[in-house]
Amino acid sequence: MGKRARRSRGSSSTEEEGSLNSKRCPPPKTLKMASGNEDTLRSLSPELQSLAQLLLKQTQQQQEALLDEFKEVGKKLSAQIHALDNKVEALSSDLSQVKERVSATEHSAEFQASEIQELRSALEEERRGRVKADLLAERYSRKADIIIRGLPCTEGEDAEKVFGGFMAERLGLDPVPLVAVHRLSKPTKSRPNPPLxxxxxxxxxxxxxxxEGRNLRGNKEGLAVFEHLPPPLQAARAKLVPARDAAAAAAKGTNDKVWIRVPPKATYALLLVNGQEKKRVDAVDLILAEYKKGMSA
Structure with missing residues (x-):
């Protein structure tokens, strides 16, 4: 009994001491409580009240300083953003001007390209017309001439008598008045019978x-009568010879007629099969091709 009473008294005294200590040293209030309620500060001990007020004051000062700094930073950021907006607007304006200039330049370039193309086309047409006119003039200057191929050539021959014999024997025509008659070149080993x-x-x-000379086509001697064409027209005609030979071989055994013709007052040669045009070569194109080739070289 004595021990239990002592324990009871010990525990009771301990509890009383804890209660007294709790009254003397209450738990500290939080800063939120101290800043929000003055009555709470009054409930603190004088030492804690002064400490809490000091902390509150320092906190307020720090908050005010931070707020001032934020305001200053905000002003600087606002100024910088405003400056950037101005720069962006200026750049946007410059970009718009650049786009307008580029558009104007592109339009001008397209127009100039079109003008250049038109000028080139006009120049090509003018050059083509001039070449054609020169070629036709040269052809007209040779209009009174004929070329006879395949006539045998002998040393010291009389060209006028050779032509007269050809007219009487092969064409069945009477003599005609002449201006001139001669071989186009001297005979050689590779070309013993130059054209007359x-x-x-x-x-x-x-x-x-x-x-009458058209009736000589296909003769064994190789006799033929041609108009004295300018060299470009002769080249155009020569380009049709392989096609003519191929067409003639294909028409062998049929009644198809194949020949080459250079129409009067024309600058081109035609390959005809039964009178129908199968192929054409223009001497003007040959001249212009040689001209372009010489320019590029």
Missing amino acids: LVRLVNFNDRDRILK
Whole structure:
């Protein structure tokens, strides 16, 4: 009994001491409580009250300082943002001007390209017209001439008698007045019978001889009568020879007629099959091609 009473008294005294200590040293209030309620500060001990007030004051000062700093930073950021906005607006304006200039430049370039193309086309047409006119003028200057191929050439021959014999024996025509007659070149080993050039007085005689000369096609001696064409027209005609030979071989055994013709007052040669055009070569194109080739070289 004595021990229990002592324990009871001990525990009771301990509890009383704890209660007294709790009254003397209450738990500290939080800063939120101290800043929000003055009555709470009054409930603190004087030492804690002064400490809490000091902390509150320091906190307020720090908050005010931070707020001032934030305001200053905000002003600086606002100024910088405003400056950036101005720069962006200036750049946007400059970009718009650049786009307008680029658009104007592109439009001008397109217009100039179109003008250049038109000028090139006009120049090409002018050059083509000039070449054609020169070629036709040269052809007209040779209109009174005919070329006879395949006539045997002998040393010291009389060209006028050779032509007269050809007219009587092969064409069955009477002699016609001449301006000149001669071989186009001297005979060589590779070319023992150069073509005979004849310049006639009358164009009607020329046309009649050319007409009768068409009957000589396919003869064994290789005799042929041609108009004296300018070299570009001769080249155009020569380019059709392989196609003519191929067409003639394909038409063998049929009634198809194949020949090459250079129409009057024309600058081109035609490959005809039964009178229908199958192929054409223009001497003007050949001249212009040589001109471009010379320019590029």
